[in-house]
Amino acid sequence: MIEFRSLTDDHPDLAHSPLLRAALLTLRYAQAHGSIGLTKTKTFKRVFVHWAVEHFDWPGKSAAEMFRYSKVINEYDFPPLEVLHYLLITLRLGRHFKGEFRLTRRGSDLAQAPAQLFAELIPFFVLKIDHASYARFQERPFGKWDVWMNVINVEADHGTTERALFAAFYGEEHDWDNAGWREMAAFSSCVLRPLEWTGLLVQTREERSGKHVHHVFKTPLWRSALKLDTDGMLQPVSVQ
Incomplete structure (x- = not known):
């Protein structure tokens, strides 16, 4: 929900x-x-x-x-x-x-x-x-928003990577440099990008070992605007 x-x-x-x-x-x-x-x-x-x-x-x-x-x-x-x-x-x-x-x-x-x-x-x-309608490739990832957002709620709670998020849904074998890149592109365009446009997620990019790594974080707006079934699974943020 x-x-x-x-x-x-x-x-x-x-x-x-x-x-x-x-x-x-x-x-x-x-x-x-x-x-x-x-x-x-x-x-x-x-x-x-x-x-x-x-x-x-x-x-x-x-x-x-x-x-x-x-x-x-x-x-x-x-x-x-x-x-x-x-x-x-x-x-x-x-x-x-x-x-x-x-x-x-x-x-x-x-x-x-x-x-x-x-x-x-x-x-x-x-x-x-339909987020595929304005994406570069009009392919849609398998899944639905209720599952995507509840899993992202937990996986990205303290930050994660685009590839790790994709793997949580679809397995480790996909990557940008193999045949799974189109599925990753569809997930990025139809799930992560809309959430970034709304300000619920933010992505940062860095180059590591010659590859671009996208880090994904929940913004304060995610925490204040959303109520999800997996909220009870979140670990409290420690304050130093």
Whole structure:
């Protein structure tokens, strides 16, 4: 069972969520400007895409790095914004009207209510979206969220690696340098990345013996926002 706890608007752990931050910025931008312009294909116009790249502070996609390779960035070049646009429309926080993205009344209300927006946006994104649809490879890992999150709750409690997490579900024989790399890529894209985008997990990367090792940690937001069946299995954090 997965339960998201209710938080307050001023809860400090909400700051760990890149997706929530991006949603608040987008809603408030549309509120302040009256709307966001759309292209003929109903994507956000580049002027807003560039603003989003500069202000979202997205992990691994800094403005300096993105603009280093291209001075022209479209919505589909910035996947977090493309996914967020879909979420805001699907949840009816915004709508397309006469070539513009405009907030609904509910979107305007949630622009000033971070905790309520988190409660609307994050469970829907994690549990309801087909994460393979925007991944590089459209392959889905075998499993379900209830099992993934309850096992990650224990395995990553004091930090682990991407490969160790994968092995906990699917066995030790898979690795990035053998035939199991596609299964690992699907797990990373459809399970770990969504949890990182929401701010429930954070990953750090290092090079060890010529290989890139991804470390995975639960954030304070995981601990404050989630109630899981395996919570009773966790070891208390010792305080020195």
